[in-house]
Amino acid sequence: MTYTIGEFSRLINLSIHTLRYYELEELIAPRRLENGRRCYSENDLTWIQFIRRLKDTGMPIKEIQKYAKMRAIGDPTLEGRMELLIQHRQVLHQEIKQLEEHLENLDDKIDYYKNVIVKRQEQN
Incomplete structure (x- = not known):
C-alpha cells in the first residue's frame, strides 16, 4: 500500500512539516511519483516508527542520520x-x-x- 504525504502524516501522527524536515535531514527518502509527489510505503511506516523509538530514547539527530545513511547503503x-x-x-x-x-x-x-x-x- 502507498500513501500520499497527507495520508502518511495522519497515519503516523506527524505533521507534513516534520516529514519534510526528516527528508531534508536525510532521515527518510520517500519515493517520488512521475509528477514529483512523495509516495510513502509500509517500509517507510516501519522506518519512521523506528526513528521515533530512537528519538524517544534520546538518540541525537546526528546519530540517527548516521544510522539512516548506513541503512541506505x-x-x-x-x-x-x-x-x-x-x-x-x-x-x-x-x-x-x-x-x-x-x-x-x-x-x-x-x-x-x-x-x-x-x-x-x-x-x-
Whole structure:
C-alpha cells in the first residue's frame, strides 16, 4: 500500500512539516511519483516508527542520520549499525543508573520527612 504525504502524516501522527524536515535531514527518502509527489510505503511506516523509538530514547539527530545513511547503503553496514545501537544502549544504561541514584536520594529524603512527621505527631 502507498500513501500520499497527507495520508502518511495522519497515519503516523506527524505533521507534513516534520516529514519534510526528516527528508531534508536525510532521515527518510520517500519515493517520488512521475509528477514529483512523495509516495510513502509500509517500509517507510516501519522506518519512521523506528526513528521515533530512537528519538524517544534520546538518540541525537546526528546519530540517527548516521544510522539512516548506513541503512541506505544496506547489508555491508550491519556491523556498523549494530555498533551504533550498542553504544547508544550503553548511554541509556548510564542514564538509567543516574536516574536510579536520583530516585534513591529522593526516597531517602521522603523517608526522612516521614520520620520527622511521625515523631512530631507522637510528641503532640
